[in-house]
Structure formats: structure tokens, C-alpha cells
Amino acid sequence: MFDPFDETWWRAGASLNWWDSEFAEPTGWMPDPDRALAWLRAHRPAAVCALALLRSYRTCETGQLHGLEPMLPAAPGAMLWRSMASLGLVDLGYPINVDGRGAWFGPNAPFTAVRIAQHHTIRGRLAPLGLTPMETASIGPGTLRAQRQYDRHNLITTGMAVSARRAGWLTAGEGWCQFSRITGDGEDGEGGPDLALMGETDLVFVEMTASMGLTLESKFRKWDRILDHPAAGRIHVVWPAGGRGRGAAEIVRRLDGLCADRPRQHAADAAEWTRTLACRDGFAPAPGRPRSPDRWGHRDMARLGAVYGMPAAGSWRLPERLSGRYWG
Structure with a gap:
């Protein structure tokens, strides 16, 4: 790999x-x-x-x-x-x-x-x-053209998704992880985390962090507001530090400080988290037995087909997503 x-x-x-x-x-x-x-x-x-x-x-x-x-x-x-x-x-x-x-x-x-x-x-x-x-x-919705290409960042995040899948989580990438989708409130905007891990009871969002820019604290404050939303009661946020060279340890220390008084936000080292899915404060959620989409569009299509005289509409050339083969 x-x-x-x-x-x-x-x-x-x-x-x-x-x-x-x-x-x-x-x-x-x-x-x-x-x-x-x-x-x-x-x-x-x-x-x-x-x-x-x-x-x-x-x-x-x-x-x-x-x-x-x-x-x-x-x-x-x-x-x-x-x-x-x-x-x-x-x-x-x-x-x-x-x-x-x-x-x-x-x-x-x-x-x-x-x-x-x-x-x-x-x-x-x-x-x-x-x-x-x-x-x-x-x-997926929107313009079908590549967006936000940070190659190392994106490849690390995708590797995290592969590890999470092997551990039993359902995952969705940045293209589906929008704040407005999390809260159901369009005013929360189209921005969002890099990765979502969906378990039987836990929902974990991942914010891969490779620098300590001026926007880092504002991103934490944004998550403070999202986590206060009534729809966010089972959500935790993991902040893996994916910096390079001598600055990597400093990013981890900075994330430790920002997470210290935020019980549902957790710092992690990106490489370690990819291997173990465990955070520096001991937070290590388990996926349980999440339910993947199981032919979720076929029943509705079959009902429509019966109305319009097309009894095979429940299986006719429907995309693999509707059969639960892949998710986000």
C-alpha cells in the first residue's frame, strides 16, 4: 500500500x-x-x-x-x-x-x-x-471538476479513510462533509471537515491539520458552534497533526492546547491515528455495527414502476451506490 x-x-x-x-x-x-x-x-x-x-x-x-x-x-x-x-x-x-x-x-x-x-x-x-x-x-452534486487540490493532505486523508473502513467504519470524504449537511442549516455554509467516520452510535469528523495558520483557532470556534447544535449531540472531532519536519511536533502541542478544554475535540498525530484510530487523550471510538445503505433506492423505484407499468424498475440500471456497494 x-x-x-x-x-x-x-x-x-x-x-x-x-x-x-x-x-x-x-x-x-x-x-x-x-x-x-x-x-x-x-x-x-x-x-x-x-x-x-x-x-x-x-x-x-x-x-x-x-x-x-x-x-x-x-x-x-x-x-x-x-x-x-x-x-x-x-x-x-x-x-x-x-x-x-x-x-x-x-x-x-x-x-x-x-x-x-x-x-x-x-x-x-x-x-x-x-x-x-x-x-x-x-x-455527486455541483460542478464535476477537481477542487481544493492539496495532494499530500488529500492522500493522507484518503489513507485514513481506508484504515477506518478496515476497522469497520463507514466513511465519507470532504465532498460530502459540509457543515450545512451536518446541522441541516444552510446558513452554516458549504465548508466542512476532511473526513467523516460513521459508526453504529458514534459520528467522528476528522480535520487533518498540517499548519498553524491564523485560521486554526477560528476553525475550532466554528466547531464549538457546530457541536452546540441540537443535531450534533453524538459528534466528536479529531484533529490529526500531519505536519512535516521540525514543525510537526509544534503542531501537535498546539492542537493539544486547543483541545484541552473541549471534551468533544481531540488531538492526534496523523500517522499514529491512521494506524490505531486512537487520539492522544485516549479517545478511541469503536464503530460497532454500522448499517450500510442496503438497496435503499430500490423499494421506492419498484413502487414507482408498479404505478407506471414497469415492474422491473426496482433493479433497472440503478447505480451501485443504491445497492450499498460503496458509500461516500
């Missing part, structure tokens, strides 16, 4: 070297567009699932995507990723090589990250795939 904490990949900074589908020409190891389209039309559920997870988590490594949903291939050279890149649906990210031996690229790279195309919206490019409206909607 790719380790986003390995400093080998970040010696040139916290960003990757992106093959941008808006500006780069398809390479020889990608299928031509006609072949790519035919393949994706034949494997539509995998393409929809991949785009939904990328919209939720922003930037993911291919092995991480496999960890979130086993139906997706871990190998970066798999036909799914090559076809999606050929059609301009995704960009591909590679580590920046700083040893003077040239750039890593394509099948020779030690890992490949994926994001929804950043410099154009892909909604129009989905039409040739023949998706149903429900399949398109299941990818």
Missing part, C-alpha cells in the same frame, strides 16, 4: 507532477478514445464508482481507491484508469523526482494518483457513456 507519510515522495514539496487531461496529449500506453469509450460503457458501474469516490476524496492513489472499493483496480496501469484518462475524465498524478534522472511517468512510476479533471468540467463528457440520470447524480 502506498504510504503518503513517506517523505521520499515529498522532497520537492507537497504537490505531485500532474498529467493534466486538458492540456496533455494522450500517451502511447493509453487506449484511443473510441476503444476507451467502448470499454467504459461495458464497465459503467466501475467508472461511476471511481468518479464518485474521487469527487468525495479529491485526490486518491489507485491502491487507496481499491481499498475503499474492491471493485476498483489497484494497478495504475489498469484499463479503467487508462480509459478514463484517455477521455479526459481524470488527471493522473506522479511523484516529482528530484535526483536528476528525469520525471516518473506512466507505468514506470512508483505510484499513480487520480483526480477528476481539474481544468474542465466533465459533466458533458459523461454523456457518451450512456449513464442514467440516477447514475450521474450518484457521482
Whole structure:
């Protein structure tokens, strides 16, 4: 499994070297567009699932995507990723090589990250795939274009989601974690945490923190207001410190201080929390047995189908999300 904490990949900074589908020409190891389209039309559920997870988590490594949903291939050279890149649906990210031996690229790279195309919206490019409206909607609301690309930050967060899934939690990424969704109050805005862990009784939100900017205290005060909301009674917030170098320990100390008088907010070291899901103050919630979505759209569709004379509407080309295969 790719380790986003390995400093080998970040010696040139916290960003990757992106093959941008808006500006780069398809390479020889990608299928031509006609072949790519035919393949994706034949494997539509995998393409929809991949785009939904990328919209939720922003930037993911291919092995991480496999960890979130086993139906997706871990190998970066798999036909799914090559076809999606050929059609301009995704960009591909590679580590920046700083040893003077040239750039890593394509099948020779030690890992490949994926994001929804950043410099154009892909909604129009989905039409040739023949998706149903429900399949398109299941990818997520809003403009289908990459947002807030902080590569190291996002890859660490996605790794946390994979660990949480293995521990039994349901998870949702930043694309679904909006304050207004948490409280049901539109005035709370579209901002929100990086990750949600949904258990049988506990609901844990994760705020990955890699710096001590001027906005850090204001983010804590924002959470103070959210946690005071009547809908937030079972919510806890975890603040994993994901800084680099000598400043990393200082970030942890700062988070310890800010969490000290906040019983439902907890500091953690990002690498340690990814391994153990335990915080520095001993807070270590258990997922219990959360209930995943179980064909939650099929019953309603079946009822509508009966009304309109389409008895098979409960199973006709509905997206995988409605069968409980993946979540956020």
C-alpha cells in the first residue's frame, strides 16, 4: 500500500507532477478514445464508482481507491484508469523526482494518483457513456471538476479513510462533509471537515491539520458552534497533526492546547491515528455495527414502476451506490 507519510515522495514539496487531461496529449500506453469509450460503457458501474469516490476524496492513489472499493483496480496501469484518462475524465498524478534522472511517468512510476479533471468540467463528457440520470447524480452534486487540490493532505486523508473502513467504519470524504449537511442549516455554509467516520452510535469528523495558520483557532470556534447544535449531540472531532519536519511536533502541542478544554475535540498525530484510530487523550471510538445503505433506492423505484407499468424498475440500471456497494 502506498504510504503518503513517506517523505521520499515529498522532497520537492507537497504537490505531485500532474498529467493534466486538458492540456496533455494522450500517451502511447493509453487506449484511443473510441476503444476507451467502448470499454467504459461495458464497465459503467466501475467508472461511476471511481468518479464518485474521487469527487468525495479529491485526490486518491489507485491502491487507496481499491481499498475503499474492491471493485476498483489497484494497478495504475489498469484499463479503467487508462480509459478514463484517455477521455479526459481524470488527471493522473506522479511523484516529482528530484535526483536528476528525469520525471516518473506512466507505468514506470512508483505510484499513480487520480483526480477528476481539474481544468474542465466533465459533466458533458459523461454523456457518451450512456449513464442514467440516477447514475450521474450518484457521482455527486455541483460542478464535476477537481477542487481544493492539496495532494499530500488529500492522500493522507484518503489513507485514513481506508484504515477506518478496515476497522469497520463507514466513511465519507470532504465532498460530502459540509457543515450545512451536518446541522441541516444552510446558513452554516458549504465548508466542512476532511473526513467523516460513521459508526453504529458514534459520528467522528476528522480535520487533518498540517499548519498553524491564523485560521486554526477560528476553525475550532466554528466547531464549538457546530457541536452546540441540537443535531450534533453524538459528534466528536479529531484533529490529526500531519505536519512535516521540525514543525510537526509544534503542531501537535498546539492542537493539544486547543483541545484541552473541549471534551468533544481531540488531538492526534496523523500517522499514529491512521494506524490505531486512537487520539492522544485516549479517545478511541469503536464503530460497532454500522448499517450500510442496503438497496435503499430500490423499494421506492419498484413502487414507482408498479404505478407506471414497469415492474422491473426496482433493479433497472440503478447505480451501485443504491445497492450499498460503496458509500461516500
